[in-house]
Amino acid sequence: xxxxxxxxxxxxxxxxxxxxxxxxxxxxxxxxxxxxxxxxxxxxxxxxxxxxxxxxxxxxxxxxxxxxxxxxxxxxxxxxxxxxxxxxxxxxxxxxxxxxxxxxxxxxxxxxxx
Amino acid sequence: xxxxxxxxxxxxxxxxxxxxxxxxxxxxxxxxxxxxxxxxxxxxxxxxxxxxxxxxxxxxxxxxxxxxxxxxxxxxxxxxxxxxxxxxxxxxxxxxxxxxxxxxxxxxxx
Numbered sequence: 001x002x003x004x005x006x007x008x009x010x011x012x013x014x015x016x017x018x019x020x021x022x023x024x025x026x027x028x029x030x031x032x033x034x035x036x037x038x039x040x041x042x043x044x045x046x047x048x049x050x051x052x053x054x055x056x057x058x059x060x061x062x063x064x065x066x067x068x069x070x071x072x073x074x075x076x077x078x079x080x081x082x083x084x085x086x087x088x089x090x091x092x093x094x095x096x097x098x099x100x101x102x103x104x105x106x107x108x109x110x111x112x113x114x
Numbered sequence: 115x116x117x118x119x120x121x122x123x124x125x126x127x128x129x130x131x132x133x134x135x136x137x138x139x140x141x142x143x144x145x146x147x148x149x150x151x152x153x154x155x156x157x158x159x160x161x162x163x164x165x166x167x168x169x170x171x172x173x174x175x176x177x178x179x180x181x182x183x184x185x186x187x188x189x190x191x192x193x194x195x196x197x198x199x200x201x202x203x204x205x206x207x208x209x210x211x212x213x214x215x216x217x218x219x220x221x222x223x224x
Contacts, residue, residue, distance in 0.1 A: 031210040040122075042201060042216035043157065050210040059213065090156060094210065099164065101145055101205055103212060105156040 002026055004106035006091050012112045013081045021076040021109050023091030031094045032074035033103065034058075034066060036087040043090065049074055081113045116140040118215035120202055125221040126192055134187045134218045136202035145205040146178050146185045147212070152198045160187065160200075189220075197222045 007022045025032065030051050035043040035058075045058030047066040055066050063085060065077045074093075078085060088110050094103040118138045126132040136146070145164040149157040161169055163178035163185060175188040189196055199217045206213060 033212065035214070040216065043203075043214040045211070045213055048211060056209075056211070058211070094212070100162040101147065101164075101212075102159040102162065103147070103149075103157075103203075105158070107156055 004091055004093055004104050006089075006106035006109050008109060009107065010110050012114065013078075014114055015082060017081050018077070018079050019081065020078075021089055021091075021111075022073070023075065023106060024073045025093040025104070026072065027093060027095070027104065028071070029093035029095040029104075030071070032068065033092040033094070034064070034074070034076045035090045035092065036060065036085075037090060037108075038087050046076065046089075081111075083113050085111065086113045087111060116204060116206060116213045118202055118204060118213065120200075120215045120218045122216070123219045123221065125223065127223050128192055128194060130192050131188065131190050132192060132220065134189075134200050134202075134220070136185045136187075136215060138183050138185075138202070138204050138215075140183075140204045140206060140213070142207035143180070143183070143204055144208045146176075147203045147205065148174075148176050148187045149201045149203060149214075150198050151201065151217070157201060164205075192222055194222055194224070196220060 033048045034046040049068040091106040092103040148160040151157040161176035178185045203214045
C-alpha cells in the first residue's frame with residue numbers, strides 16, 4: 001500500500017517549457033487535489049476532483065490544467081512554465097469515513113522555473 | 115470566498131500546553147481540519163471537526179465553535195518532535211473543496 005505517489009520528485013524547467021506532474025493513489029479514494037506551497041503562503045488549492053470524470057478550479061488555477069485519468073490518477077499540466085510557478089506541488093487524496101474527512105498527501109514535487 | 119486566520123508563529127516550552135487558534139470566514143462552511151507539517155515533509159492529518167465541541171486524540175485536541183467561526187488545536191505535554199508547522203483547513207459546501215490557512219510555526223524551547 002504505497003498511499004499517494006508523485007513523480008517527479010524534483011524538476012527544473014526553463015520559462016516557456018511544458019511538463020506534466022503525475023499523481024496516483026491506491027486507497028480507492030474518490031477525491032483528489034493539487035496544491036502548491038510557497039514560503040509563508042501555506043497550501044493553496046490549484047484544482048480538485050471530487051470524483052472520477054469531474055474537475056473543479058481552486059484558488060489559483062491560472063496557468064494550470066488537470067486531468068482525472070481514472071479513479072487512481074490525477075495529473076497537473078503546466079503548458080508554458082513561468083518563474084512564478086516555482087513552488088512545491090503536493091497531490092492529495094481523501095474520502096469521508098466515520099464522520100471524518102482526512103486528506104493523505106504525496107511527498108511533493110519541487111519545481112524550479114528559470 | 116474563504117479566508118482563514120491563524121498566528122504565524124507560536125513559541126512554547128517542552129512539557130507545556132499550547133493552543134493554536136484559527137478563525138475563518140467561509141460561505142458554505144462544513145468542517146474544520148488540522149494538519150501538521152515538518153520541514154521538508156508533507157502535511158499529515160491530525161483532526162477533523164464538523165460539530166461544535168472538543169475532539170481528543172492522545173496529546174492533541176481540537177475544538178470548533180461554528181457560531182463564532184472559530185477553532186483551535188491544543189497540544190499537551192509538548193515534545194521537541196512537535197516543532198513543526200500547523201495548518202487549519204476548512205471544508206466548503208461538503209463538495210470536497212478544502213482550503214488551507216497560511217500555517218502556524220510552532221517553536222519549542224527545551
